[in-house]
Amino acid sequence: MRERVRMPGREAREVQALHDAARVLWLATDLREALDATLSVLQLELGMENGTLSLFDPVTGEVFIEAAPEMRDRERILGRLRPGEGIVGRIFATGMPMAVPDIGSEPLFLNRTGTWRDLDAEPRAFLGVPVRHGRTTLGVLTVDRRHGAGPISFERDLRFLEILAGMVGARVRLQELENPRRRAVLEEEAGAPEARLPGIVGVGRGMREVLERVERVARSRATVLVRGESGTGKELVARALHEASPRTGRPFVALNCAALPEALLESELFGHEKGAFTGAAAGTKGRFELADGGTLFLDEVGELSLSAQAKLLRAIQERQFERVGGRRAVTVDVRIVAATNRDLDAAVRAGEFRLDLFHRLSVVTVLLPPLRERREDVPALAEHLLRELSEENGREVRLGADALDALLAHDWPGNVRQLRNVLEAAVVSTEASLLRAAHLGLGRAAAQAAAAEPCARDREQSAGGAGAVQPPAEDGVAEAGVGEDGGREEREVRDALARAGYVKAKAARLLGMTVRQLDWRVRKYGIAVERF
Structure with missing residues (x-):
């Protein structure tokens, strides 16, 4: 109680510091800028100097200084410690706050950055608290105080820093969730x-x-x-x-x-x-x-x-x-x-x-x-690349089933770069909206697929006659060759559905066709619809 009487403005300054820190933590879009601004608030409002925010890197196994507005960059990047090493490493490893009345006489104080000088002439106290989110320790928040600035209340300072560290921990975790890659992950899970x-x-x-x-x-x-x-x-x-x-x-x-x-x-x-x-x-x-x-x-x-x-x-x-x-x-x-x-x-x-x-x-x-070792990715890659090429050329171009067969049969010594070059050459050299094997110029595989196309169409027409069920046409172009080796095609459809977990959109991408075309084959071969 006597401490409150001696420092009537201390509580107001702490509340103002927390308010200002909360604003910059939630409004700043760049994490380091938010952390730098928060540490600057501590100096301006409460006289807590040389603030640092260190985070743990699980890959290197080091605790590194992410933010330190009063340090030069060449000093900050030297601040890397193993858990348990030095004061910061000890705080991270134990998850316990620590107050050092005089860092100049503390053996654990390593001063790797070289920031603290003349500690005999200007002694300083050092305070650090763990930064947590839930039960996970993410890093360490530290500040120091000059002895000459007046009496230091270690208990009160540590209590305040622990409150602030909780806010910082939530902001650091939020940064991970806000990362742009999360949206792509969700889109992939949705198909x-x-x-x-x-x-x-x-x-x-x-x-x-x-x-x-x-x-x-x-x-x-x-x-x-x-x-x-x-x-x-x-x-x-x-x-x-x-x-x-x-x-x-x-x-x-x-x-x-x-x-x-x-x-x-x-x-x-x-x-x-x-x-x-x-x-x-x-x-x-x-x-x-x-x-x-x-x-x-x-x-x-x-x-x-x-x-x-x-x-x-x-x-x-x-x-x-x-x-x-x-x-x-x-x-x-x-x-x-x-x-x-x-x-x-x-x-x-x-x-x-x-x-x-x-x-x-x-x-x-x-x-x-190499691409030859991941042929299952060829349909999705081809679709992705054709979508990019369609945007670049201002028209929609899709891949026929025979063209996909030719792509799957190729060994691709030039890998994805070669695949893109082949598709780009096909797109710019033909006005067709549906690419066929003959458009790809892949040598014997393309020639065999192209030669089989009219034969397959003839067999299907002669077997089914005028009343035969035809596959759906896309953009006015009927797909050719669907009757060729029906047993093989049925196996491919069933295999694609199984690999896609019976999600039709994914299975259609694997086969290089639209969902509508896949539905036609599902009905044609009597594949149980309830499995979807």
Whole structure:
């Protein structure tokens, strides 16, 4: 009670601080901006200085500083601790608040960032509380107070910080739920054809596992190595990792390491100062600086020379570098996503790729299967690509069943890139609204499918006569070849329905046809409707 008498305005300031913090937490769209503003409120209203908000990264297993408005970036990004390590790590591991009357004499205080100086001349107290949502500890909120600013009520400060930490925990969890990828997940569960992650289509088990892995690691700060053959969509995965991460809305910068000569690569990565070389009329930022706060995608990283690998390793390890021709250390906060179609394990054994860099890049590895190993994805991929091509060309184009057979029969050495090129060539080279095998130009598979088309139509007409039931026409074009090998077609329809869980929209996508066309086949072969 005596404390309330001595500080009559303290309660009002605490209420005002909570009010202001609540406003910025719920109104700010960017999480780091919201957290920075909240910590600034503590300084302005209550004199709590050097506020930090650290979050746990389950992939790297580290607690890292996400927000610290009074720290410089080059200090903040050094604030990484293991659970149980230092004061912040101890608070996270135990889930208990902690007050340190004098951090200058506390052995657990590691000062990894180097922010706190002259603690003997200006002693400070340090307070930290866990940030929770439900029973899950998400991170740690810390502040400090100068002894010279007046008496400190540790109990009251910790109680206030615990209330604020509960609000912060709810905002951090809400950020995960508000992520744009959630809408795509819900659409996929409802049977919509859109990919679960932007631009990525996969219905088979192999790609589902890839998508789930990408979704798990997207929220992390960990470096990711995407491996796969040329044309499998490595840059799409890199962009999906960025868009599904807390860094979405910040820069995504890509660099093809194989497209530049070694003499230019260092300048492209790290930038250069004025006069660094002939023609350097002005200082220029490199890709690392341009990606600050966001994601840097290094494609074909396996093509880097050993000297370039050494410079890249240093930048990743220290998060610092110098521009070409410069002496000042530049610090950046960048997430690295690298990609390669090379066997880096073999390259390491051959002495062509540094083992230490390989370990730094492959904290998390995402392996993309070639298209020939996931043929079940071809119908959905073809539909997705045709939808994009239809929008680009201003007309609707669909895929006939014989064309789908030709696509499924092809081995696709160029993977998804080749599939798109084949479909694009077919769309621009014909005015037909329904693509046939003959339009695809896939060699023998296309020729066989095209040759079978008129024969199949003739057999069906002669067997059924004028009164035979015909499949539904789409856009005035009757589908040909539906009578060809009816036993095989029935098996394909039943198999597609089973794989799609008897959801007709999904089964139709697998077969490359419309739901109306699938319904006709369901009636034709007497497949039990109640199973849907």
